[in-house]
Structure formats: C-alpha cells, structure tokens
Amino acid sequence: MPDNSGDVDGMTAEEAERIVRNAGAGRLDMSDPEIRKLVATAQRSIARHTLWGDVSGTRHRRWVIGGILFLLLWLIGLAVPFLSTFVWSR
Incomplete structure (x- = not known):
C-alpha cells in the first residue's frame, strides 16, 4: 500500500x-x-x-494556531505596560 x-x-x-x-x-x-x-x-x-x-491539513492548522498564539502574546505584551502605567497606578 x-x-x-x-x-x-x-x-x-x-x-x-x-x-x-x-x-x-x-x-x-x-x-x-x-x-x-x-x-x-x-x-x-x-x-x-x-x-x-x-x-496535509494538520500542517496548515499548526501555522494558523501558531500565528494566533503569537498575536495574542504580542497584544498581551502591549496591554500589560499600558495597564500598569495608566490604569493600575491609580
């Protein structure tokens, strides 16, 4: 086969x-x-x-999931300093 x-x-x-x-x-x-x-x-x-x-579909799916995780981590990296400077410091 x-x-x-x-x-x-x-x-x-x-x-x-x-x-x-x-x-x-x-x-x-x-x-x-x-x-x-x-x-x-x-x-x-x-x-x-x-x-x-x-x-195969799994290889493509891994790239999509990896890209989404990268974007989420990037957004968290931007949000934490912003929140600590302007929101949590009050």
Whole structure:
C-alpha cells in the first residue's frame, strides 16, 4: 500500500482526479450513496490540493494556531505596560 502521509481526505490527488473523471464520464453508479460520498470527498480533495498543494491539513492548522498564539502574546505584551502605567497606578 502506498504511503498516504501527505494525502488530504485519505486519497492522493491522482486518485481523486481519477474518481472525478470516471464520475463525470458516467462510469460510476451515482445512485449509490457511498459512491456519491466518495465522489464528493474526491472533489473536496481536488479543491484542497488545488488551493494548498499536497500539504496535509494538520500542517496548515499548526501555522494558523501558531500565528494566533503569537498575536495574542504580542497584544498581551502591549496591554500589560499600558495597564500598569495608566490604569493600575491609580
């Protein structure tokens, strides 16, 4: 089985493209709800691969969380001297 460590939604970009291509050509039974879910997952996977490349969602999420934490610490660093000078000194 291939290494899917960088895959989004558990499938590679090539697998997702093949599934969507076969669904578009009418080769898949779209009356089956499981097939429809698989095609929808493949379409989402292609959209994510198109937007973010072959980067997993957890890596992107770590950057977002790290940026939010950095901004919070920066704001606290600005607020504490301000509060100690103008508010808490009274």
